[in-house]
Structure formats: structure tokens, C-alpha cells
Amino acid sequence: MYAIHIEDDHTLSWRKGAKIAEPGEFEVRINVAWAGMNRADSLQRQGNYPPPPGASETPGLEVSGTIAAIGSGVTRVKIGDRVCALLTGGGYAEQVITHELQVLPLPEAFTLKDAAALPEVFATAWLNLFMEAGLQQGERVVLHAGASSVGTTAIQLCKAFGNPVFVTAGSDDKIERCRALGADDGFNRHNGSFVDAVNAWGGADVILDPVGGDYLPQNQKVLKTDGRLVMIGVMGGMEETLNLGTMLMKRQRIIGSALRSRSPEQKGNIMRELHEQVWPLLGSGKIAPVIDGSWPVEQANEAMDYMEGNSGMGKLLLEIADT
Ligand SMILES: NC(=O)c1ccc[n+]([C@@H]2O[C@H](COP(=O)([O-])OP(=O)(O)OC[C@H]3O[C@@H](n4cnc5c(N)ncnc54)[C@H](OP(=O)(O)O)[C@@H]3O)[C@@H](O)[C@H]2O)c1
Numbered sequence: 001m002y003a004i005h006i007e008d009d010h011t012l013s014w015r016k017g018a019k020i021a022e023p024g025e026f027e028v029r030i031n032v033a034w035a036g037m038n039r040a041d042s043l044q045r046q047g048n049y050p051p052p053p054g055a056s057e058t059p060g061l062e063v064s065g066t067i068a069a070i071g072s073g074v075t076r077v078k079i080g081d082r083v084c085a086l087l088t089g090g091g092y093a094e095q096v097i098t099h100e101l102q103v104l105p106l107p108e109a110f111t112l113k114d115a116a117a118l119p120e121v122f123a124t125a126w127l128n129l130f131m132e133a134g135l136q137q138g139e140r141v142v143l144h145a146g147a148s149s150v151g152t153t154a155i156q157l158c159k160a161f162g163n164p165v166f167v168t169a170g171s172d173d174k175i176e177r178c179r180a181l182g183a184d185d186g187f188n189r190h191n192g193s194f195v196d197a198v199n200a201w202g203g204a205d206v207i208l209d210p211v212g213g214d215y216l217p218q219n220q221k222v223l224k225t226d227g228r229l230v231m232i233g234v235m236g237g238m239e240e241t242l243n244l245g246t247m248l249m250k251r252q253r254i255i256g257s258a259l260r261s262r263s264p265e266q267k268g269n270i271m272r273e274l275h276e277q278v279w280p281l282l283g284s285g286k287i288a289p290v291i292d293g294s295w296p297v298e299q300a301n302e303a304m305d306y307m308e309g310n311s312g313m314g315k316l317l318l319e320i321a322d323t
Helices: 039-045 119-132 149-160 172-181 195-201 215-222 244-249 264-277 279-283 297-308
Strands: 002-006 012-016 027-036 062-070 082-086 095-099 103-105 141-143 165-169 185-188 204-209 223-231 253-256 291-296 315-319
Touching (some): 012 297, 027 082, 027 119, 039 297, 062 095, 062 119, 082 095, 082 264, 095 264, 103 264, 119 149, 119 223, 141 149, 149 172, 149 204, 165 172, 165 195, 172 185, 185 195, 195 215, 204 215, 215 244, 264 279, 291 297
Parallel strands (some): 141 204, 204 223
Antiparallel strands (some): 002 012, 027 095, 027 315, 062 082, 082 103
């Protein structure tokens, strides 16, 4: 089948490779229509994020498409169903195999294109805000990279579940667009430290941080007593000094979280909660994925360059098959 291959010079090429295997007992094979792009794919193409053991070497953490084959133990979907899926890899391809627990039906009235924008960012935002941080109604949330795909999803979830939100982002225009999605306030990260602005707003019970680096000491200064800082990325650096005194006195909790390496059962739990709590909000149009652009899969290099340029806001998609 055709799939994206990461070449030795770190470019992406859409070319024919090995035939895909048959699905195992609890697995399904999906004919991929659209694939969502993620920062992890960019790190993988640079050689900095190898797939977990046993996962496909092909990048791609989420797709939408049609079920083409099912294993003998599969009960949740049938051949022909239109689905979206959270993957451990392999999504930039004509076909992909995944565990049935990682697959959901499309929300009501969703197209395959829009559905490809859902699995990774909704699973990340839901997992880290509600399952890891245990976010309670009314608690105040700071979202770093608020205009990112994860950020724009998290803003809408916070708004829908009754949580005030403050964002940091890279331009005043992006902050305005975050406000339009439901953010209460924001700070342009190119204007220095966010500490005074967040504390003037009221501080944070929960911080979702994909940046790290020198955000760590600043986060500790805005995180309230019993606050939770969930680290989901290191776009700003991997090492900094943690003030253990502040951590102890304010009973701050720091949680590291990665989605990709979780088991099918763990991913399935997140998908089940999304289906119950969030799919109805998507189906009714109360919330929606923010999609910035799409490219034919043959132009994956151009799409990846655009993502790495940081100028966009929202999901980027690759069209794999004509729908
Ligand atoms: N742990 C997990 O399981 C998990 C899962 C999914 C995603 N993530 C992480 O979450 C982050 C967001 O992913 P995404 O797909 O939503 O990304 P995205 O849509 O591509 O947006 C990323 C945005 O981050 C901001 N940014 C880039 N470099 C930065 C830096 N050094 N400091 C501060 N902000 C920076 C830029 O926006 P501005 O210029 O506007 O600030 C950029 O547009 C990534 O780090 C990704 O690896 C983690």
C-alpha cells in the first residue's frame, strides 16, 4: 500500500511499501480518508521521537475513514462504518490497523474531514484537564500555547464545563481568536513573563503546559495552593530549576503526561469518556474542532513546514483518499 516514508534526509515521501497485515483478534483495519497532523509527527521526522516498541514506523496519530476489515473478537464496529481513531502511529497511509477500543463513530452530522481533527487533541485535552488534573467546575485554568490545536480544544472544553480560562499565545491576533472561542483573558508570550498578568487575573488551579523550560518557575508563581501543573510538552526546553519549597508549601502537584505510549485499554478509557461527555457537544455544534488547513498527502512536506512555522492556529489535515 501507499504510505508516507521518512527518508534519510528527513523529508516525507508518499510511496508504495509493504502490504498491510490482517487485523488481530480485537483489531480493525481502516481505509483512511483523512489524517490529522501533530507535533509528534514533526519530531518523528526529525529523528527525535521514535515510535514506541511495536508501533508502525509510519507517522500519523489520528485518522478518519471506513472500516475495511475486523478481527474475530471485534464487537464495537462493523465493516463499512465511518469512524475516527486515535492511533499509536501509522496514520499517514492508505490503510491502518488499530485496536477497536481506539475507534469512535463520527459525531452527528460530522464529515470525515472534520472528524480527522478530533481524536488526538480531544483525547489530550480531556485526559490532562479532567482525568489527570481532576479539574472541578469553577476552577481556574491557564493554557499555554492557547492558540495551538490542543489549546483551542481545551478552551472550548473549559468553557463548556464551567471553568474560567487564561491563555498565553504568540500574537495579539491569536489571543483575540482565543477570546472568541471562550478564553477570558490572555497574554502575548513575546511580551516577557506572564506571571503578573495571570496573578492579576486570579491565578491558576490547573495549568496545561506544552512548553516547559523557563515556564516552570513562572508556573510555580501563578499556581495556587493545591494547584496542578500538567506537563504535556517541552517546546521551550527540557531542564529548569524547580522550587521544592514552593511546591511543598503550596502543595503543588506536577504531573507528566504522554498519550501515545499508553495501552489500548488506557486509550480506550479516554475515548469512552469522550464519547459520553464530549461527542454530544460536538454533535449539537456547541463546540467544534478548529481546522486551519488541509493538504493532499503528496504535499506532506509543505504541510509539515507550515506547522513548524508556528503561524497557524488549529488542526492541519492530510487528504489521503478522495471522499
Ligand atoms: N503529551 C501528550 O500526550 C501530547 C499530546 C498532543 C500534543 N502534545 C503537545 O502539545 C503541544 C501542542 O500540540 P498541537 O498539536 O496543539 O500544536 P500546534 O497546533 O502545532 O500548535 C503549537 C503552537 O505552540 C506554540 N509554540 C511553539 N513553540 C513554542 C515555544 N517555544 N514556546 C511557547 N509556545 C510555542 C506556537 O503558537 P504561538 O506562537 O501562538 O504561541 C505554535 O503554533 C505540542 O508540544 C505537542 O507535542 C502533547
